[in-house]
Amino acid sequence: MAAPKIMQQGRVVPWLYVLPALIVILVFIVYPTINTVVLSFRDRRGEQPASVDCVEGQPCWGNFENYRYALTHPDMTTALKNNVLWLLIMVPAVVAMGLLIAVLADRVKYEALVKAIIFMPMAISFVGASVIWRFMYYIETGTGEQIGVLNAILVALGIDPIPWLSQSGINNLALMVVGIWLWAGFCMTILSAALKGLPEEVLEAARVDGATDWQVFWRIMFPMILPTVTVVITTMVIIILKIFDIVFVMTGGNFGTEVIANRMFKLIVTDTGRSMAIAVLLLVLTIPIMIINVRRFREQEAIR
Amino acid sequence: MRPLARLNRFFSRLPLNLAIVVLCLIWVIPTLGIFVTSFRSREAVRTTGWWTVLNPFGKGEIEGQVEYTTYCASCHGEQGDLLLGANLSDPELVANYPRSNRLLAVLRREIEGKPHLEDPVLPEDPNAALELLAPILVYMDSLAGGEKAEVGKLGVRNYADALVGYKGTQDYLTDCGQELDSTLAKFDCNASDLLNPEGMGRAFWNTILVSIPSALLPILFAAFAAYAFAWMDFPGRMWIFAILVGLQVIPLQMALVPIARLYTEVGLQSTFVGIWLFHTGFGLPYAIYLMRNFLGGLPREIFESVYIDGASHWTAFWKLAMPLSIPAIASLGIFQFLWIWNDFLVAKIFLSSNPVLTVQITNLIDPRGGNWHILTGAAFLSFIIPMLVFFGLQRFFVRGLLAGSVKG
Numbered sequence: 001m002a003a004p005k006i007m008q009q010g011r012v013v014p015w016l017y018v019l020p021a022l023i024v025i026l027v028f029i030v031y032p033t034i035n036t037v038v039l040s041f042r043d044r045r046g047e048q049p050a051s052v053d054c055v056e057g058q059p060c061w062g063n064f065e066n067y068r069y070a071l072t073h074p075d076m077t078t079a080l081k082n083n084v085l086w087l088l089i090m091v092p093a094v095v096a097m098g099l100l101i102a103v104l105a106d107r108v109k110y111e112a113l114v115k116a117i118i119f120m121p122m123a124i125s126f127v128g129a130s131v132i133w134r135f136m137y138y139i140e141t142g143t144g145e146q147i148g149v150l151n152a153i154l155v156a157l158g159i160d161p162i163p164w165l166s167q168s169g170i171n172n173l174a175l176m177v178v179g180i181w182l183w184a185g186f187c188m189t190i191l192s193a194a195l196k197g198l199p200e201e202v203l204e205a206a207r208v209d210g211a212t213d214w215q216v217f218w219r220i221m222f223p224m225i226l227p228t229v230t231v232v233i234t235t236m237v238i239i240i241l242k243i244f245d246i247v248f249v250m251t252g253g254n255f256g257t258e259v260i261a262n263r264m265f266k267l268i269v270t271d272t273g274r275s276m277a278i279a280v281l282l283l284v285l286t287i288p289i290m291i292i293n294v295r296r297f298r299e300q301e302a303i304r
Numbered sequence: 305m306r307p308l309a310r311l312n313r314f315f316s317r318l319p320l321n322l323a324i325v326v327l328c329l330i331w332v333i334p335t336l337g338i339f340v341t342s343f344r345s346r347e348a349v350r351t352t353g354w355w356t357v358l359n360p361f362g363k364g365e366i367e368g369q370v371e372y373t374t375y376c377a378s379c380h381g382e383q384g385d386l387l388l389g390a391n392l393s394d395p396e397l398v399a400n401y402p403r404s405n406r407l408l409a410v411l412r413r414e415i416e417g418k419p420h421l422e423d424p425v426l427p428e429d430p431n432a433a434l435e436l437l438a439p440i441l442v443y444m445d446s447l448a449g450g451e452k453a454e455v456g457k458l459g460v461r462n463y464a465d466a467l468v469g470y471k472g473t474q475d476y477l478t479d480c481g482q483e484l485d486s487t488l489a490k491f492d493c494n495a496s497d498l499l500n501p502e503g504m505g506r507a508f509w510n511t512i513l514v515s516i517p518s519a520l521l522p523i524l525f526a527a528f529a530a531y532a533f534a535w536m537d538f539p540g541r542m543w544i545f546a547i548l549v550g551l552q553v554i555p556l557q558m559a560l561v562p563i564a565r566l567y568t569e570v571g572l573q574s575t576f577v578g579i580w581l582f583h584t585g586f587g588l589p590y591a592i593y594l595m596r597n598f599l600g601g602l603p604r605e606i607f608e609s610v611y612i613d614g615a616s617h618w619t620a621f622w623k624l625a626m627p628l629s630i631p632a633i634a635s636l637g638i639f640q641f642l643w644i645w646n647d648f649l650v651a652k653i654f655l656s657s658n659p660v661l662t663v664q665i666t667n668l669i670d671p672r673g674g675n676w677h678i679l680t681g682a683a684f685l686s687f688i689i690p691m692l693v694f695f696g697l698q699r700f701f702v703r704g705l706l707a708g709s710v711k712g
Contacts, residue, residue: 017532021525028585032559123694125646127662131683297549
């Protein structure tokens with residue numbers, strides 16, 4: 001903000017406007033964050049140091065005992081591995097899907113309708129979307145007909161039905177599909193706006209010079225919207241790090257689909273110390289994104 | 305040449321249109337599935353896929369019609385009245401067969417030295433035969449003027465069940481119609497049932513009570529702060545604002561336990577005020593960011609001119625900044641409202657005694673998949689408001705999304 005010409009005012013007045021919001025933020029974000037870090041070094045009830053949970057003869061990290069759990073326990077390594085899988089597979093997939101739809105829809109007359117359809121899942125809850133997809137993935141294990149769409153298609157093709165949500169190797173991908181279905185609309189909307197903002201003359205010049213659509217997209221359009229793509233990716237990374245509802249409703253974290261936020265929720269009553277250590281882990285993982293966002297903000301302000 | 309060129313163009317664009325249509329179908333079918341299912345009977349949901357409803361030939365099929373046509377229609381006729389001595393549409397005759405075993409006895413008897421049924425013959429296994437005859441009896445009853453029991457009949461009974469939280473064996477409307485004792489013990493069979501804590505009706509009300517204040521409060525706080533960040537000068541202004549940008553991505557998981565403990569001490573646990581304040585806290589960094597960017601983007605001259613005219617900040621805020629930022633407030637309000645309406649985690653932890661829609665839906669999930677008819681109805685009830693807001697105010701929603709897409 002290259003300081004706008006600002007009206008004269010007393011020293012106190014600005015704070016009267018800012019303080020109510022700042023106090024709420026201090027009480028509900030800053031204080032709890034510090035408190036959570038403190039609790040992550042305490043025992044399951046948050047009263048004594050975490051080291052009391054150590055057992056003689058077993059590995060122990062002293063006051064970092066809860067972090068030993070958060071980083072080395074098999075439940076947590078599964079969860080961490082799954083979060084990494086979500087980040088590596090789902091984030092590129094959803095951004096690519098959003099970009100693909102944005103580019104395709106731009107070329108037809110019924111663009112608004114296509115966008116509304118793809119964007120619609122954004123309006124509903126993760127819980128509702130999970131119910132929708134539980135029904136898609138449903139498997140009838142008895143003698144009855146398959147009433148889930150996917151297994152009915154498999155049976156019609158003469159293939160055995162698949163337990164999408166309980167078969168490891170498939171179930172994590174099945175959950176990611178739900179995420180893509182939910183968030184592709186978000187990626188599409190933002191990327192589409194960026195594409196439409198590109199100067200027409202540049203694209204036209206390239207076409208006149210004989211560039212194919214493919215070349216125009218990859219050599220000109222994509223590099224020009226790269227900053228927006230970065231914004232979309234960082235936003236998706238934050239969302240995926242905290243992914244919870246989909247896993248909670250669809251598999252409850254069973255059959256090897258556990259994720260960090262779900263582990264944190266499961267332990268929140270029974271073992272506060274471990275739960276808080278997991279929350280801190282989540283915070284630490286978001287810090288790079290936080291830095292990227294603040295840096296980008298400062299660059300934008302420098303331009304203004 | 306002209307029409308040919310047009311045809312050429314059509315075929316060259318065919319793959320593009322096809323790809324888009326397929327994508328749209330993939331996006332629509334899952335939601336369509338639960339929408340259709342929510343109107344089907346429990347029996348129909350359990351036995352056949354929802355897409356069978358879309359088959360125009362299956363529509364209006366009456367229970368037992370297929371069986372009747374196969375076994376009886378060739379002699380007795382489509383309407384059952386072809387044989388004078390055995391008019392199957394005669395109510396008196398039908399009344400002789402209250403159960404399918406009576407009918408089986410008759411059918412096993414020979415008529416003039418020939419089996420009653422020749423083509424096709426009844427199954428030998430008595431149980432299989434009885435299972436076949438039951439629907440035929442139902443159909444004969446309908447021929448005789450009884451109520452037609454349509455298999456694929458669609459109705460809103462599942463919604464009634466979901467709204468009141470019915471968990472019996474038939475459905476709420478039928479039970480209340482029959483004044484069933486087991487149902488009357490739990491329900492009054494009038495509008496007051498909508499307040500049953502286990503129902504979606506009550507959850508709907510709870511969700512409204514949570515969402516509206518939780519959407520408005522952060523906007524109020526944010527508007528004041530954003531005005532100061534945009535049009536006032538004070539030490540640390542840039543630093544504080546940069547910190548707010550960073551705070552946007554703090555996972556709300558960081559605050560759950562400390563705030564729950566704080567609430568237990570001050571008596572705000574499981575209260576609406578508690579959840580309003582929590583959502584306000586976590587909505588603020590984004591709200592301030594969005595509002596400041598909007599206010600800071602307004603032309604400087606109009607603010608300078610009102611200051612020169614002697615207006616105070618208070619007047620400029622209410623008379624100038626607020627009216628001008630109504631588009632931003634609308635976007636922000638819609639965004640925050642939908643976010644909270646769809647929230648599950650915070651409501652689960654801070655409002656367990658008054659379940660909201662999302663929490664109530666998770667309570668309804670049957671791991672064995674036995675109640676899809678109610679679950680789908682419940683899910684759709686929770687979609688009504690978001691869908692209305694979305695389709696009615698999509699413009700604002702998209703604008704809010706574009707203005708700053710770093711919500712935490």
